[in-house]
Amino acid sequence: MMKGIFPVEKFRNVQTPFYYYDTKLLRDTLNTITREAGRYEGFQVHYAIKANANEKILPIIREAGLGADCVSGGEIRAALQAGFPADKIVFAGVGKADWEINLGLDNDIFCFNVESVAELEVINGLAEAKGKTARVALRINPDVGAHTHAHITTGRAENKFGISMEQLDAVVDSFPALPHVQLVGLHFHIGSQILDMGDFAALCNRINELQARLATRRIMVEHINVGGGLGIDYQHPNRQPVPDFAAYFACYNKHLRRYGQQTVHFELGRAVVGQCGSLITQVLYIKQGTQKQFAIVDAGMTDLIRPALYQAYHKIENITSERPMEAYDVVGPICESSDVFGKAIDLNGASRHDLLAIRSAGAYGEIMASGYNCRPLPKGYTSDELG
Numbered sequence: 322m323m324k325g326i327f328p329v330e331k332f333r334n335v336q337t338p339f340y341y342y343d344t345k346l347l348r349d350t351l352n353t354i355t356r357e358a359g360r361y362e363g364f365q366v367h368y369a370i371k372a373n374a375n376e377k378i379l380p381i382i383r384e385a386g387l388g389a390d391c392v393s394g395g396e397i398r399a400a401l402q403a404g405f406p407a408d409k410i411v412f413a414g415v416g417k418a419d420w421e422i423n424l425g426l427d428n429d430i431f432c433f434n435v436e437s438v439a440e441l442e443v444i445n446g447l448a449e450a451k452g453k454t455a456r457v458a459l460r461i462n463p464d465v466g467a468h469t470h471a472h473i474t475t476g477r478a479e480n481k482f483g484i485s486m487e488q489l490d491a492v493v494d495s496f497p498a499l500p501h502v503q504l505v506g507l508h509f510h511i512g513s514q515i516l517d518m519g520d521f522a523a524l525c526n527r528i529n530e531l532q533a534r535l536a537t538r539r540i541m542v543e544h545i546n547v548g549g550g551l552g553i554d555y556q557h558p559n560r561q562p563v564p565d566f567a568a569y570f571a572c573y574n575k576h577l578r579r580y581g582q583q584t585v586h587f588e589l590g591r592a593v594v595g596q597c598g599s600l601i602t603q604v605l606y607i608k609q610g611t612q613k614q615f616a617i618v619d620a621g622m623t624d625l626i627r628p629a630l631y632q633a634y635h636k637i638e639n640i641t642s643e644r645p646m647e648a649y650d651v652v653g654p655i656c657e658s659s660d661v662f663g664k665a666i667d668l669n670g671a672s673r674h675d676l677l678a679i680r681s682a683g684a685y686g687e688i689m690a691s692g693y694n695c696r697p698l699p700k701g702y703t704s705d706e707l708g
């Protein structure tokens with residue numbers, strides 16, 4: 322039996338909670354990305370591994386030809402293990418440890434996205450010790466706001482990320498004294514779950530101003546990395562399961578002024594994997610409260626933390642019931658009041674052992690799972706395995 326996109330009978334043999342990844346949707350998404358980015362000369366897309374590093378998912382993304390955006394040594398290892406070529410690996414992050422920098426140097430990765438002069442000096446020293454020159458891009462904090470949750474904006478002056486526009490000249494001045502780092506790019510990222518193309522256009526305008534300023538100093542870099550951030554439709558996962566990549570890439574093509582053969586790099590996470598994943602959980606108990614009823618499920622905030630962390634909305638469906646709709650607070654078993662997936666959610670009438678799908682959970686879901694309450698980590702299965 323299939324209900325919607327889910328092979329429910331197969332699910333009955335799998336220990337809940339678990340993540341289910343629809344690989345056909347993932348491949349459709351990747352095909353759209355490569356087609357739409359391919360319309361423009363020099364557009365190169367990297368996948369932000371932080372969104373989901375499941376070992377069955379990564380090779381599918383690598384096969385589509387995307388590069389990898391990593392924010393830790395562990396992610397560099399995961400990318401290499403999945404077969405991403407080192408010359409398509411970018412390493413970002415505000416606090417890179419020496420061993421992580423050395424890992425990047427040893428593998429000759431494409432570029433380090435650097436966030437401070439202090440970091441530049443350390444990379445220079447470690448590269449010198451290996452007789453190498455590291456390729457670096459400067460992460461600039463463009464002080465551009467984005468219409469998204471305050472916890473996932475990154476490009477405002479108050480955020481910890483990047484080098485401010487004011488400090489940029491001084492940082493550029495430090496390069497002649499650091500012969501083991503080569504400035505090859507500028508890097509930006511203004512936040513996540515952005516659906517208003519105007520935010521990306523605002524970023525382009527800021528980059529244009531900055532490049533014009535650098536041009537007066539005869540500084541021109543090989544590539545501009547505009548980060549990621551394209552959002553997905555959490556309210557209606559079936560309405561447009563593949564995000565509007567056509568509008569996204571067209572926006573950058575229209576608004577970003579490029580110099581010479583400059584390439585444009587993207588680091589998309591959520592938009593690549595968000596809609597292909599669902600967290601499948603089982604109803605343990607229906608509990609009648611005084612004002613409401615609770616569906617207590619076996620998944621908790623340890624398996625999917627976004628609702629507790631960002632008050633994020635995920636659509637929830639009962640995939641084993643056709644009974645009339647009723648309202649439930651869907652809650653997990655963790656000993657925290659914030660362990661709530663949704664309040665007053667309309668579900669087909671639920672009973673013990675029903676399966677619920679918590680949708681749009683492919684990004685920042687499984688990868689953020691924790692063992693709090695000594696719980697086992699959830700496993701991830703693909704539609705290739707479960708049919």
Ligand SMILES: Cc1ncc(COP(=O)(O)O)c(C=O)c1O
Pocket residue numbers: 369371372390413475510512513514548549550551588589590591592684
């Ligand atoms: C530097 C950087 N690049 C890319 C991403 C991926 O963002 P998204 O999943 O919104 O595309 C992030 C997310 O936090 C990031 O910090």
